Amino acid sequence: MRTNTCGELSLKNKGEKVTLCGWIQRMRDMGGMTFLDLRDRYGITQIVFNMETNATLCEQVREYGRECVIGVTGTVAERSNKNPKLATGEIEILASDVHLYNRSKTPPFTIEENSDGGDELRMKYRYLDLRRPNVRANMELRHRLGMLIRNYMAGQGFLEIETPFLIKSTPEGARDFVVPSRMNAGEFYALPQSPQTFKQLLMVSGYDKYFQIVRCFRDEDLRADRQPEFTQLDCEMSFVEHDDILDMFEGLVRHLFSAEKGIEVGALPRITYREAMDNYGSDKPDIRFEMKFACLKEAFPAGKFGVFDTAEWVGGIVASGCAEYTRKQLDELTDFVKRPQIGASGLVWIKCATDGTYKSSIDKFYTPDDLAAVAAATRAQAGDLILIMAGADEKTKEQLGTLRLHVADLLGLRRSDDYKPLWVIDFPLLEWNEDDKRFYAKHHPFTSPKPEHIPLLDTHPASVNANAYDMVINGVEVGGGSIRIHDRTLQKKMFSILGFSDEEAQKQFGFLMDAFEYGAPPHGGIAFGFDRLASLFGGAESIRDFIAFPKNNSGRDVMIDSPSTISDDQLKELNLKTTA
């Protein structure tokens, strides 16, 4: 149907007779001439129709609208006014024949980089939204990343092995999507939240290095930018320790940055969970900028300011060059930390003026020398602004961590083309849930404790560290994993700490614990959020536009109008009744 695409012709092809197919991007009627931009996946080529030489054809084309699908035959000619922004900008096609393949109604929004369609409309007509060049670029990026990952992993000796989608519901973790079984009345499959147990079984089976780019499912109440189905790069290795896995997957990420973006990210810093919390107030710190916390409890002389005296933790960050912030700007920062999402009670500031003096919201409690000492403790320079928060240890650090990101945004320190990946290691194994009065696994129940912490499981479970690690890029957790338990007894103990009865553990994970009795090797792995990785590489905040057909925040696909009711016959066959 075509000899070439709309993205490849150049002066080299001058004089050739070609046929292109595509969509009409736009048409400019210049009296004697009609210029038509023909678009396909590969680019845009200008087509020229001449009223003098072929009036019929020119008139025929003039009645076509935007987004009509046509085929054009013509001769490649040099353009008089070249367009250096366009790959094909040196040439145009002098059309001799046109075939109309399909007409188009006027699209409900413009098919351009910056569309005039709102989110709702774009999602309803996603097939039109996907025509926009930026969305297409995202899909192409995602495809390339998938290829790069697969070829790298295969090159490292990993096998891609597909694991089942119709598995078994396990109440631990997030909520499962379930699938009623028609052939086994009253029973249900579950869709996998991850292939976790299957990849561990593959290690028991001796597969040694497994990976898979695989869809996963979680029936959670959707927050912004969460999808009920998402894609994961899932990996597992045998006969490895903690650092073997970090080395392997930091190699992968280095390769991706190098191959896709030409960026050499170098060796990844490895910081502990404790360091991350203490320095950045986050277990996924953004280290594109410094702005580490200064611990100021000691720096402030005691007995002067009750709030600081009684606070469990007092800490500050330095906003470089912000000593001139106005009252309004400072109030905005205070309002920011007082928002319910953050929930701080207030914010203290110290301005380090360029003349060497200090001005502060707590002037009345401390002497200039006190403030100078605090400034020294924060390593603030003349011209800087110190922002200080106080309160309960972890909570205040998290609040200050959120402020740190906000200030960095204000200062333009979080450039989307700057990438600073790192590892966060040594996570706590368990998290106490005050509502349920029980421990939950911070990672998942298969994560191994640090070997040296195993004795603490009985006496101080809350202080046991996990043999776990997260990869963080620019403040986003893109991957996480752990060395797994490969010992039946330890796994049983772990289930018991998590409040499973022996029967429950056996019913839900008996197959895995049984497998551990037949020679389970030491193993560990990691999983990366592939949608998130793609959006990071695309320099975007949202994963939505890196998924071809995403769902909205109610889990609906508004384009196909799903979920939807099913017929009574279907329900009957499945032995189900709805109570809605």
Add this chain to the structure above:
Amino acid sequence: MRTNTCGELSLKNKGEKVTLCGWIQRMRDMGGMTFLDLRDRYGITQIVFNMETNATLCEQVREYGRECVIGVTGTVAERSNKNPKLATGEIEILASDVHLYNRSKTPPFTIEENSDGGDELRMKYRYLDLRRPNVRANMELRHRLGMLIRNYMAGQGFLEIETPFLIKSTPEGARDFVVPSRMNAGEFYALPQSPQTFKQLLMVSGYDKYFQIVRCFRDEDLRADRQPEFTQLDCEMSFVEHDDILDMFEGLVRHLFSAEKGIEVGALPRITYREAMDNYGSDKPDIRFEMKFACLKEAFPAGKFGVFDTAEWVGGIVASGCAEYTRKQLDELTDFVKRPQIGASGLVWIKCATDGTYKSSIDKFYTPDDLAAVAAATRAQAGDLILIMAGADEKTKEQLGTLRLHVADLLGLRRSDDYKPLWVIDFPLLEWNEDDKRFYAKHHPFTSPKPEHIPLLDTHPASVNANAYDMVINGVEVGGGSIRIHDRTLQKKMFSILGFSDEEAQKQFGFLMDAFEYGAPPHGGIAFGFDRLASLFGGAESIRDFIAFPKNNSGRDVMIDSPSTISDDQLKELNLKTTA
């Protein structure tokens, strides 16, 4: 944990100190020495423990059993009795240290090429079954095929784009698996039987060349070798015609055979559905051998044998060199075609003796000259056996086609290492269902009729051919596809022929028909059964052992014991009651 794998050491490494990890395949206690075969994914290496030099270590190892997981440190030495069958057969490791990582109970079956485990047991302990070298080779083959396909497709400019798994139930076609939506009470998602509509939307979106290796789901009553979830290589292209697609994907298949098996399959024959039925009695003919049907209705003189006189069709095949078949052998062939699965009423044979005479089960009806004329019509040679069936046209051809395969099996003409792919084209568009008194789409409702047959849709729908094609390899349909309808009006007409009301069509496929109003390009595609492709390349009949964790014929995963009941809380959250 290890310096090397169990599959890579050779005399080059002589004298090196190495550490290997793996499973104990077996141990041979030779008094002063203990020989241990250590196995991992990569191979087997012989380890030697010497009672004289290290009695403690030797005794320690002797109490380990098969399938224990150990790490062994030692020195690479030259073997005195080399094992040329083993990649590492020139060397052995003189062990100096051993670490026991995990013990193993005695497995319920032997972990060897030919296991003594029955199907049920192997599936229950699939994680042990997967250790068997032949099953592992299947998984490795599947991985390689996936990589070869992806790199080939990407090299041809195709983008891998993921389509959603939580979609919408459509009653047309096979039965859907459905997924109740918690957030949309009373509503359900469906799991995709294929990404058909989404890939067509991607063409509407201008993606031009799409592929995906993707899981699909069908809630069918499982016949042998059907799985409720299966993997498909799904592809679609825009601005193409029938032959463009055949050329593209025959290129892919040629590449796979060449790269994986070193076999050049050459250009694929393209035969019509009609030719396939008339010559082989099958729309997926095995052309590794000739044995085409001879049409014998005219060859037999009329008025002599009522069965042939009244039969709609009489046809035969030639079993080369089988003139000496015994009565018993001929009876077995007759019994074969009379089995209920085939349902023929009988089988006629003519032996073409080497002395030029003929002997037949219908001697009493026909003269030797009659039989000689029939033999000539079949091109049988002296020494051949002619097998003849008669009856209703299509049905008899199918029966004879089944016999043809059976005879070829007997004659060893279906070698699993011989590959003869072909295209079958020009399928009928519709299939009449006598029970439902309606037409069903032979391929699916989106398949375009042959353009020249479109006028027949109103007058002779049964005789309309589809713009559709199947790829067949060795009697197995491995792929099928079609040029799609891209015109809303034609698509509506197709739905109406299939008995959809306008409302039904709009409710189920409105989004696709709406999309066709915004500039849908001409497009078409194909889907390959990836499990089947892998099993074919593996020279195996069953797909089961090319799937890591398959389900049994009741759709159960007996290893994880799924499907299973879910909790009342889960049911309540989903607004469901079971009536089982």
